[in-house]
Amino acid sequence: MTGVREQERVTDTHTGTDTLRFLGPVDGGLPDEPAPGCIGTGQILRLLTRQLFAYPTGTDPGVRPAADAAVEVPTVGNGGISADGRTWRIRLRDGIRWDAQAARALTAGDVVRGIKRTAHPLARAMRPYLGEIIEGMADYYQAYDEALGHWEAHAPAFAQFQQFTRIPGLRAEGDTVVLRLTAPANDLVDLLATGFTAAAPREYDYYVPESPELYRCTPSAGPYRIAKRLSPGGDLVLEPNPRWDPGTDPVRRRTARHIEVVAAADGQPVDPAAGFGVLSWSVPSPAARFAGTGCSYYLAAGAGGAAEPHAVRHALSWALDRAALAESACAAGADGAATQHGVLQPGHPAAERGADDAPDAGDPERARRLLDDAGLGEGTRLTLGVPAGSRLGAVAAALVAVLARYGITLVPVPLAPAGGPGVDVVLHEWVPGWAGDAGRDLVHRMWPSDGRAGDPAEVAREALRATDPGEAATLWRRFDRLATADLRLVPLLVADWPRTRADGVAAGAARW
Numbered sequence: 001m002t003g004v005r006e007q008e009r010v011t012d013t014h015t016g017t018d019t020l021r022f023l024g025p026v027d028g029g030l031p032d033e034p035a036p037g038c039i040g041t042g043q044i045l046r047l048l049t050r051q052l053f054a055y056p057t058g059t060d061p062g063v064r065p066a067a068d069a070a071v072e073v074p075t076v077g078n079g080g081i082s083a084d085g086r087t088w089r090i091r092l093r094d095g096i097r098w099d100a101q102a103a104r105a106l107t108a109g110d111v112v113r114g115i116k117r118t119a120h121p122l123a124r125a126m127r128p129y130l131g132e133i134i135e136g137m138a139d140y141y142q143a144y145d146e147a148l149g150h151w152e153a154h155a156p157a158f159a160q161f162q163q164f165t166r167i168p169g170l171r172a173e174g175d176t177v178v179l180r181l182t183a184p185a186n187d188l189v190d191l192l193a194t195g196f197t198a199a200a201p202r203e204y205d206y207y208v209p210e211s212p213e214l215y216r217c218t219p220s221a222g223p224y225r226i227a228k229r230l231s232p233g234g235d236l237v238l239e240p241n242p243r244w245d246p247g248t249d250p251v252r253r254r255t256a257r258h259i260e261v262v263a264a265a266d267g268q269p270v271d272p273a274a275g276f277g278v279l280s281w282s283v284p285s286p287a288a289r290f291a292g293t294g295c296s297y298y299l300a301a302g303a304g305g306a307a308e309p310h311a312v313r314h315a316l317s318w319a320l321d322r323a324a325l326a327e328s329a330c331a332a333g334a335d336g337a338a339t340q341h342g343v344l345q346p347g348h349p350a351a352e353r354g355a356d357d358a359p360d361a362g363d364p365e366r367a368r369r370l371l372d373d374a375g376l377g378e379g380t381r382l383t384l385g386v387p388a389g390s391r392l393g394a395v396a397a398a399l400v401a402v403l404a405r406y407g408i409t410l411v412p413v414p415l416a417p418a419g420g421p422g423v424d425v426v427l428h429e430w431v432p433g434w435a436g437d438a439g440r441d442l443v444h445r446m447w448p449s450d451g452r453a454g455d456p457a458e459v460a461r462e463a464l465r466a467t468d469p470g471e472a473a474t475l476w477r478r479f480d481r482l483a484t485a486d487l488r489l490v491p492l493l494v495a496d497w498p499r500t501r502a503d504g505v506a507a508g509a510a511r512w
Contacts, residue, residue: 020256020271024236024263039261039273042195047224047238047252047259049198050106052090052177053189054251055435064436065193068251069096069106069221073189076467085184085467090177095248098201098219099241106199106221108172114200115170116162119144120209125433126196128444133188135169135180159205184465186472190436220244223254236261294336294496296345296430297325297395298446298489302385302423306376313487315370316425321402322493323360328398329495332391337495343447343456343483344439345432345494350476354484364405371406378407385415385423391497392429399427399492428489439476440464447483456482 022039046054054068067073071091074080081088096106115134118126119141131138147161148154169180181188191197199221207214218226220241227239238259246253262270299316301307307316322339329337339360344351371377382403386396396412403410415426430446432438439460449457456479463475484491 018257019260020258021260021262021269022273023265023270024261043273044236044238044261045195045198046222048218048220048222048226049195050096050221050249051193051195051198052092052111053193055193056251057253065189066251067093068193068249069093069111069199085465086181088177088179088181088188089173090179092175092177093248094175095245096221097243097245098221099225099243100201100203100219103243104201104219106201108175108177110199110201111177111197112170112172113162113202113204114198116140116165116167117158117200117204117209118196119162120158122209123196126191126194129191129433129440130197132440133181133183133185133191134167135182136167137169140165140167155206155208158208162205184467186466186469187437187440187464190434190438191440193436194434223249223252224259227258235263294338294345294494295391296340296494297392297492298343298428298430299399299492300426300428300489302383302426305422305424306382307425309374310487311370311374312376313490315367315374315376316403317487317490318358318363318370319367319403319406320358320399320490320492321360321362321405324402325395325398326493326495328401329391329394329493332394334495334497337493340491340494341484342480342491343442343489344476344480348439348476350473350480352477352480354481362402368406371408376406376408379409380407381409381411382424383422384410384412385426386412387415387427387429389429391495392427395429395492395495396427446489454482456486 024039050069052068052070053065053073055063056066065073069092071093072078072080074088074090076083076085080090092106092108092111097103098106098110115130117123118130127141131141143165144161148157169182171178179188185191201219201221203217203219204214207217216226220226221244223241223244223246224238225241227237238261240254240257244254299307299313301313307313322341326337326339338346340346341353341357342351371380376382384396384399386392393412400410400412410425413423415423428446430442433441433445443457443460447457447460449455459475459479459482463472463479466472466475483489
C-alpha cells in the first residue's frame with residue numbers, strides 16, 4: 001500500500017493476545033458452516049470503518065446506536081433535529097483520521113460520499129429505505145441507473161456522477177452533515193448505523209467497488225488496517241492502524257496486535273468468533289431474548305392454494321406447536337429460539353401477547369374443530385413452498401412433524417424466488433435488514449401496502465413518522481394487532497442463528 005499511507009509503527013498498547021485467528025466468512029446457512037471460529041464480513045469492516053452512529057459491544061438485544069463519528073445522537077432538544085422532524089444536522093467529532101498520507105481528517109464530505117455510493121448495485125438493498133427517507137435520493141438512484149446502469153464497471157464514471165449530481169436532501173456544511181427528509185423518520189439513526197452508510201474516503205473514487213485494487217488501497221479510520229490480502233477470497237491480515245485514536249472512538253477497541261482471517265483452518269487452531277471483543281450486535285442473544293435481531297418465520301397462503309381462505313390459516317394457527325418448532329430450531333443449531341404470536345418479533349417494545357392467542361403448544365381440541373370446519377380433516381395433503389436454505393429446511397421439517405399429529409400430510413417443495421402456482425402454504429424467513437428498529441424493513445419486505453381501508457401497512461408508516469416515542473409505540477401495537485388478526489402472515493417462531501443477525505446487510509457495504 002505504499003503511496004496510499006505512510007508506513008508508521010504503532011506505539012500504543014492493546015489488550016488481549018498478540019494474534020487472533022479466525023475463519024473467514026463462509027457462504028451458506030447453518031448447520032453447514034463452521035460457526036464457532038467464523039468471523040463475519042461485518043465484524044471485519046467494523047474494525048476499518050466509521051459510521052455516524054454505531055452499536056456498542058454487548059449482549060443486550062435492546063441496545064441503541066451510540067454516536068460514533070458524530071459528536072452526539074441528534075434530538076430536537078439538542079438542536080440536531082428541527083421542530084418538524086425533517087431537518088437533521090449531525091456534527092462530526094474532531095480527531096478522526098484516515099490511515100492515508102498526512103493523516104487526513106475524516107470529513108462530512110466523506111460521509112456524504114459514503115451515502116451517495118449506495119446507488120451502486122452492490123448496495124441496492126438499502127435503496128428502498130434511503131430513497132424513501134431523504135429528499136431527492138430516489139431521483140438520484142433513478143438518474144444513476146439511467147446514466148450508468150448499462151455501463152461496465154468504470155470507477156471515474158461512478159465518481160464523476162456522484163460528485164456532480166446533487167441530492168437536495170443531502171449535503172456537507174463544514175464539519176456537519178445536513179439531511180432534509182421527506183417526512184419525520186424515527187428510525188433514521190438505525191439506518192445510519194449500518195455499514196452501507198459508512199464514511200468513504202476519496203480513494204474509493206479511484207477504484208471499482210469490491211475490486212482487488214480497492215482492497216489493496218483501502219484507508220482505514222478504525223483501530224485496524226489491512227496489512228495483507230493474498231487474493232480475493234483468500235487470507236486477510238489486519239494490523240493496528242497508527243492513525244486511530246481511542247479517545248475519538250467511543251465504540252471500538254483494539255484487542256490484538258494482529259488479526260488473521262483465513263480461508264481454511266488447515267488443521268491449525270482458530271479463535272472462537274463468539275468471544276471476539278468487537279462483535280457489537282452480532283453477539284448471540286440470550287435464549288428467548290430478541291429485539292428485532294433474530295430470524296422470524298411465518299406461514300402464508302400460496303397463490304390459489306388451499307390456505308387462501310382466512311379460516312384455514314386461523315385453524316393452522318391454533319394447531320401449531322410453536323414450542324416444538326422453537327426446540328427444533330435449537331436442535332438444528334440456533335443459539336436461541338422463542339415462540340412468536342404476533343407479526344412483530346418478541347422483544348419489540350410494541351409486541352404484546354394477546355389474551356386470545358393460542359398457547360405455545362397449540363390447542364389440539366380446538367384446532368381439530370377448526371381444521372374440520374375449514375375442510376382440513378385427517379388425510380388432507382398440503383404442499384409447503386420452502387425457499388432454499390438449511391435454516392428454512394429445518395423449520396419446514398419441524399412443521400411436517402407438528403401437522404402430522406392431526407393427520408395432515410405436509411409436503412415440502414422447493415420454492416422459486418417468485419413463488420408459483422400450486423403451493424398451498426409458503427414458509428417465509430425474515431432477517432431484519434439492520435439492528436434495532438427494523439420495522440420499516442418488515443413492512444417493505446413482508447407486509448407491503450395492499451390499498452385496503454384499515455391497511456396495517458399504513459398504520460406502520462404512521463408509526464415511523466411519529467416524533468413522540470409513546471405515540472410510535474401505540475401505533476406499532478395497533479399495527480401488530482391488525483396484522484396478526486389479518487393472518488396474511490401466520491407467526492411461528494423467532495430464532496437466533498450464529499452469524500445471521502443481518503451481519504452482511506448491516507456492515508457488508510462499507511467499500512462501495
